[in-house]
Structures are given as C-alpha cells and as structure tokens.
Amino acid sequence: MHESVLLDIRYQYALRLTSMTEIPFSDRTLSRFRERLYWHEMETGEDLIKEEIERLSGEFAKLMGIKGTLKRVDSLMVSSSCKKMGRLELIYTCISNLVRALIKSGESGQLPERLMKYAEEGDKNSVCYRLEKDEVAPRLEEVTADALLLYDLAAYAQGGCDEYQLLERLLRDQTKNGRLKPNKEISPKSLQNPSDEDATFRRKAGKGYQGYVANVVEDCGENGGIITQYDFQANLYSDVEFGADVIKSLGPQEERTVMITDGAFASDDNFKLAEENNIELAATALTGQKPPEIIADFEICDNVITACPAGHAPIDCSWKPEKEEYRAHFDKSSCEGCPHKEDCPVKFQKKSAVVQISQSTIERAEYGKKLTTQQYKAYARTRNGVEGNPSVLRRRYGVDYMPVRGLVRSKMWFGFKIGAMNAKKVIAYLFICLCVSFINTLLPLFTSKMYCQLDSVMQ
DSSP states (O other): HHHHHHOOOOHHHTOOOOOOSSSSSTTHHHHHHHHHHHOOOOOOOHOOOHHHHHHHHHHHHHHTTSSEEEEEEEEEEOOOOOOOHHHHHHEEEEEEHHHHHHHHTOOTTTOOOHGGGGGGGTIIIIIIIIIOOGGHHHHHHHHHHHHHHHHHGGGGTTOOOOOHHHHHHHHHHHETTTTEOOOOOOOTTOOOOOTTOEEEEEETTTTTEEEEEEEEEEEEEEEEEEEEEEEEEETOOOOOHHHHHHHHHHHHOOOOOOEEEOOGGGGGGHHHHHHHTEEEEEESSSSOOOOOOOGHHHHHHHOOOEOOOSSSSOEEEEEEETEEEEEEEEHHHHHHHTTTTTTTEEEEEESSSEEEEEEEHHHHHHHHTTTHHHHHHHHHHHHGGEEEEEEOOOOOOOOGSSSSSHHHHHHHHHHHHHHHHHHHHHHHHHHHHHHHHHHHHHHHHHHHHHHHHHHHOOO
16 A cells, blocks of 8 residues: 555545645655554543544444444453563563663663673573573572662662663562562562553463453444444453443433343443443343342332242341341241242241342342343344454454554554454445445346347247
8 A cells, every 4th residue: 555655646646646746655654643643642641543433433334224222242352462471581671671771871880790791692591591490489589689789779760761660660560578479469460571561461261361452342233233432451451341431431322222242241330320321231141150030030119028939928028228138037838848949049947937138139130031031042142243353353453463562552553453344344335235236227127138038039
C-alpha cells in the first residue's frame, strides 16, 4: 500500500494527489500519525482510535441491517511481545539497563568495578544461562545484592531516569527487608519485563499468560455480525468487570436488549445493573458450584418462606437482612418422606427439620433453571459464533505478535485490527449483495430467452 500510493498513478488519482507537486505521504506518515495519537491519549486520556472505530462500526451495522438488540460478548488473552524472563534474568536486565544509562550520561564514576561488568557484552550469558541447577540460588542472591547496592549508589539519578524507577519497582516487587521474597508472595502485578512495564501475569485454565486481555462486543443479526465495542486492559482485569463496563457504556435501552455471555461475565451485581438498563444478561453457564434447581421452587412472600417445593408450610421462618438469609423450621415427619429430600438443603434436628438458604443461592438456582429452557439453549447456540473472533484475531491478525509494547500502544494496534475485521465483513456482505442483485437482474432475461427458444422448438 505504501509503494502504491507513492508510485502508482491510479492510487494517486483515487486519493486526489495528482495536482500536488509533492505527495504528502511517506513511509513515516502512518507511524507519525500513531505517535501523535499515543501522546494525545497519554496527555488527555482520550482514545481517539477507539472512538472512531466504534463510530464506524455503528455505521457498518446500520448498513448491514443489524438492529443491535442482540449482542454477544467474549474476551481473549493477548500476549505481550516482550520476552518471558525468570527472576535471575529480570533482575540482571534491570541492573544492566541502569548501568548502561549511567555510563551514557557520564554519571558512572561512583560505580564499583563489580557493577560495571553488567554493561559488558556477553556477561549476561555467563551470569544467567551457563549455570548448573545448584548454582541458580546463590547467583540469584548475588545479583539481588548488586541490585540493592546499585539502587543506593544511583539514588541521585531518580529524578529523570526511567531505568532507576524500574529498578525501584523491581526491588519493591521481588524483595522485602533486603531479602528475596518467596515465589508465592510475588504479585501478578509485578514487573514482567523492563521493556513492557504494563504487562501483568495471569493464570487461566492452568496456563500462565503474560500481557493483556481484550473484550469484544459483537452485534449480530441475520446478515452477520459487527464488533461494535471493544476494550483492552492489563490481563488481571476480570470478565465480571468487562461485563459491568459494557452495560454501563450501553446505558438505558429503549428496546429490550439481550447480551449473551459465558458464565465468567455473570455476577449478582451485573444481573441487577443489566435489569436496571432494560438489558437481559444471558449468561450461558454459571461459574462455581451450581445449586440444585429445587431451591428455586421455595415460595417466598415479604421475606418469609411460605411453602417448600413439596407444598409444606414451615412451622416458623426468620429473615436475617445483614446476611440476606432465610431460616425456616419444618415438620420433621413431612421432610423425611419428601421425594425432594436428596436435593433439598434440609438438615434434620431432634424435633424438626431446618432449611437455611441465602437469597443469592435462590437466585442462582432460578437462573440455573432458566438455562435448561429452549430459549437459553438457543442463546448458547447464538453465542458460539463469537468464539470465532479470538481465533481470527490470533491466526489472521496476529494479536499475540504486535510489534509494540505497553498498554496504550498495544490497545491502539488492537483497535486497528478490529477495524480491519469489520471492514472485511462489510466488504464480504456488499459483495454478496452485489452478486444476488446481479443474479436477480439476469435471471428473468435468461428465463425469457430460454422460454422463447423452447416455444420455437415446440412450434
């Protein structure tokens, strides 16, 4: 595309560049544009690319006849392009970066010889890699001691030296009272690589991820789907938080809107928030242990259990508002012969049977019962389509290999990829419409000509 704009007269004519003495476009135009966008967001917090991509996606949805009352949501882990480092290599790299920065600025006069070797070529390999298993722990202690020493000696550089700030953060993450923390005490928010200070660590489905997490909202209809919203955060951001953000961004809906997600997006607060905005949050599964559906059949009126699923009234019932919990006593003989005894949360005492259930458990049981209906099974089938978006973003658009680092730059590139996906979907839709229109135009002519030929043969 760069070469075509610079060298192909057809592209220049299409972009109205033929009347200019010099084409206002070069191989640096796009990178300078991204740089201006980056600094604008850093200074104002305004993501202009996200606003524009989402505005265009709304126009695309209208063009494709998608109403926007059916949305499906999914998230995906996005790997940082930085290298995954062990503790030894991470500490060594932070020391080396600061030593090199001090040498470059001419402020390395106070550093002892043992620290100056961190700037030598090839020293990293001998310190970090060429080790026997029993040499790792002593070497880690040695490098940590050098990091603490350098931190004290380079305190004068803290005003404007990014490398010093990163070393300070590293020591705060990795040490306590001058000693290394155990691995289990290191926070997932800790520095993963000095070249990408925004990347965090998260373990999901038994696999570790280093980088970010993205969320996409796709409006779907008979003519396909368009991603109308997206978000990009450090990978510690949960699906529940993404769900709340999507509902808040949609706001109150005039027409009932269905938002289909998986169970990770569901929470009591999100269900309530969705209902307040005329949105049906349809989670196709529940996370955690699913309560027995029979709990949803307890009859409750004015915070009092009036009957159990078998129709028996309690002897007495109390409501604890601080715990949002019901406690009811039933006749022991009625519960012992009840057909629902195996699923009911009843506990037998000497004189009676006690049921103690929370409001949240009842609501989860009611929702679990909904999941077995035909409507929610249809929602689950509809949601399956959104699972293709993470796959396409990984395979075709390479979101795990973006040539940038940092949250803001990575989010910008991710936004461009969402825009590319949407544009491709619209082009495919318009091509199909064009083919259908072409066929509908030619078919009557072809049929009429064929009828005339058959008629002449018959005569």
